[in-house]
Amino acid sequence: GTEYIAYSDDGTGKQNSTMLVQVPATFNPANACIVTGTSSGSRGVYGAIGSSGEWGLKNGCAVAYTDKGTGTGIHDLQNNTVNGQNGVRTDAATAGKNSNFTSDLSGAELAAFNAANPNRFAVKHAHSQQNPEKDWGKWTLQSVEFAYFVLNEKYGDLARDGVTHLKKLVPSNTIVIASSVSNGAGSALAAAEQDTQGLISGVAVAEPEVQLAPDSRLSVRRGATTLVGTGKPLYDYFTLANLLQPCAALVSPTTNAFNTVNATIATNRCAALKANNLVTGTTTAEQAASAMAALVAAGWQRESDVLQASHYSFATLSVGLTYANTYGRFSAKDNLCGYSFAATGATGAPAPLAPAALATSFGASNGVPPTIGINIVNNLSVGGPLLDAVSLSAGNVQDYNIAGALCMRELFTGTSANAVRVQQGIKEVARSANLRGKPALIVQGRADTLLPVAFTGRPYYGMNQIVEGAASKLSYIEVTNAQHFDAFLGFPGYAERLVPLHRYFIQAMDQMYANLKSGAALPASQVVRTVPRGLTGAVANPITIANVPPIQTKPAAADQITFANNVLTIAD
Numbered sequence: 001g002t003e004y005i006a007y008s009d010d011g012t013g014k015q016n017s018t019m020l021v022q023v024p025a026t027f028n029p030a031n032a033c034i035v036t037g038t039s040s041g042s043r044g045v046y047g048a049i050g051s052s053g054e055w056g057l058k059n060g061c062a063v064a065y066t067d068k069g070t071g072t073g074i075h076d077l078q079n080n081t082v083n084g085q086n087g088v089r090t091d092a093a094t095a096g097k098n099s100n101f102t103s104d105l106s107g108a109e110l111a112a113f114n115a116a117n118p119n120r121f122a123v124k125h126a127h128s129q130q131n132p133e134k135d136w137g138k139w140t141l142q143s144v145e146f147a148y149f150v151l152n153e154k155y156g157d158l159a160r161d162g163v164t165h166l167k168k169l170v171p172s173n174t175i176v177i178a179s180s181v182s183n184g185a186g187s188a189l190a191a192a193e194q195d196t197q198g199l200i201s202g203v204a205v206a207e208p209e210v211q212l213a214p215d216s217r218l219s220v221r222r223g224a225t226t227l228v229g230t231g232k233p234l235y236d237y238f239t240l241a242n243l244l245q246p247c248a249a250l251v252s253p254t255t256n257a258f259n260t261v262n263a264t265i266a267t268n269r270c271a272a273l274k275a276n277n278l279v280t281g282t283t284t285a286e287q288a289a290s291a292m293a294a295l296v297a298a299g300w301q302r303e304s305d306v307l308q309a310s311h312y313s314f315a316t317l318s319v320g321l322t323y324a325n326t327y328g329r330f331s332a333k334d335n336l337c338g339y340s341f342a343a344t345g346a347t348g349a350p351a352p353l354a355p356a357a358l359a360t361s362f363g364a365s366n367g368v369p370p371t372i373g374i375n376i377v378n379n380l381s382v383g384g385p386l387l388d389a390v391s392l393s394a395g396n397v398q399d400y401n402i403a404g405a406l407c408m409r410e411l412f413t414g415t416s417a418n419a420v421r422v423q424q425g426i427k428e429v430a431r432s433a434n435l436r437g438k439p440a441l442i443v444q445g446r447a448d449t450l451l452p453v454a455f456t457g458r459p460y461y462g463m464n465q466i467v468e469g470a471a472s473k474l475s476y477i478e479v480t481n482a483q484h485f486d487a488f489l490g491f492p493g494y495a496e497r498l499v500p501l502h503r504y505f506i507q508a509m510d511q512m513y514a515n516l517k518s519g520a521a522l523p524a525s526q527v528v529r530t531v532p533r534g535l536t537g538a539v540a541n542p543i544t545i546a547n548v549p550p551i552q553t554k555p556a557a558a559d560q561i562t563f564a565n566n567v568l569t570i571a572d
Helices: 052-058 092-098 107-116 132-155 182-194 234-248 263-275 284-298 302-327 355-359 402-413 417-427 457-471 486-490 502-518
Strands: 002-008 017-023 033-038 062-066 074-076 081-083 089-091 121-123 175-181 202-206 219-222 225-228 339-344 375-378 440-445 474-479 526-528 562-564 567-570
Touching (some): 017 052, 017 132, 033 052, 033 132, 132 175, 132 302, 175 502, 182 440, 219 457, 234 263, 234 402, 263 402, 440 457, 474 502
Parallel strands (some): 440 474
Antiparallel strands (some): 017 062, 339 375
8 A cells, every 4th residue: 555644733843743644555435434543642653553553454444643743752852863754863953843853942951951961851742842632633633634635636536737636535425433542542532522524424442541521410330339520630540540559559469460569669658658648557558558449439440459550660650740741831851840751771870872772762662751761760869860760769768759759749739830730731631522423432441540441431421421412322332351551461460360452442443334334233332241361370371252252232231331310320
């Protein structure tokens, strides 16, 4: 097939949201379809090629990708090099407005920053000062428009001038499925909400990062637990997890899935939480139990308990710090809450990054440090900047930098000038849950520990029922024994407990296409009850169809998710 790439920008060169359209050789204009592939996480423009991109290409659809303004853009501040649109590293001045991202520092500011903070990096999602999440729907819709342009240039008949092409493919004869996973999925939902031109035919997404305006009308009930409202903003639950997870990891350190949390440092975190009246208990065990109970009370499902430790090690701080910076539109020079990004040496001190790692950053980085050797540094560590995980708090205590974690939390709960900036940015990204009557499927794992169902899929579905009422065509599918990162199934403790959610994402895509193509019925909202693989000795058993039963068009009564009188009831 053929690939086309372009930027979307306002002329400043500061947005430079990359768009890319892949048209497979199997594309048939008489049976036209487009699938969106907005990148998940903070990845580059190819970030959804393994999810909605794969499905689209294998089904003969054009795929409309965008990095939604967060794609890999790493500014080496020490050497003043950046990523170009094609990923190649170049001098920032030479790249100019064609840079994927250049930090907004004057020459004098850059020199002063480097003198005080050598070997540091600015990263696009964190430091673009654009809060791009507010525009993720817009970027996704623009990628669809770009796809239509490409397809009509390729297949449209020539106009009388012999140069321009007529519009052959339009929404009335083309199926467009807005899709992706994680915050790419949230982008698809935002695009559907904002689609006033009828560009999108339907939506099929998995594990969406989506935030709603507060609304106390909604209640969500599972078993004996009822939560009122529309969940928590992402920054709220990430900063809460960042405080509590290291301590909570000590509840069951031998049974946690892939536990790499240092027990001694986590014990000190428990003590620091107690000193700040954030947990109760006199012993470490009691404090750990209090931390875990606080996570569950906030909305994490009990199925997430054994996953909290691994998520702290691999995701929580990195995501939380990125969003703290982006919501408040902070620059790298602000060193928000004393954090910065740098490669670190054997002692944990900032050090130059290997040139080879930086050269491959466009392909290898996920856009959120730690990545490609760029780590999170605590500038305020006793004795000088150190790798955050081993940095020293007051009294030369290692406690996973309690001061940094408290500072990040204050940005959500407090009234400081920086907190006001962050809270304003959070308000800008709230969604409406009004999908304009479009058929839609949301698939999410019940054990999702990164984007818990209580804060994302469940309240979005519930608010959609309130907002759209009988016009709603959204179904919510919750899969037991499934979580956010299918790649983590390669970690110890994951494979025997959990099944791949991707199997259900693919099925949702198949069902949405069949609905749009031939009117096949979409499944009703339901819980899909999977069966863990278990172990034979120390090896996870092979997965079979019995482990991952399909989504049912008409689920059994015990598996139904229902909505009535503003109460969403999740089958337990």
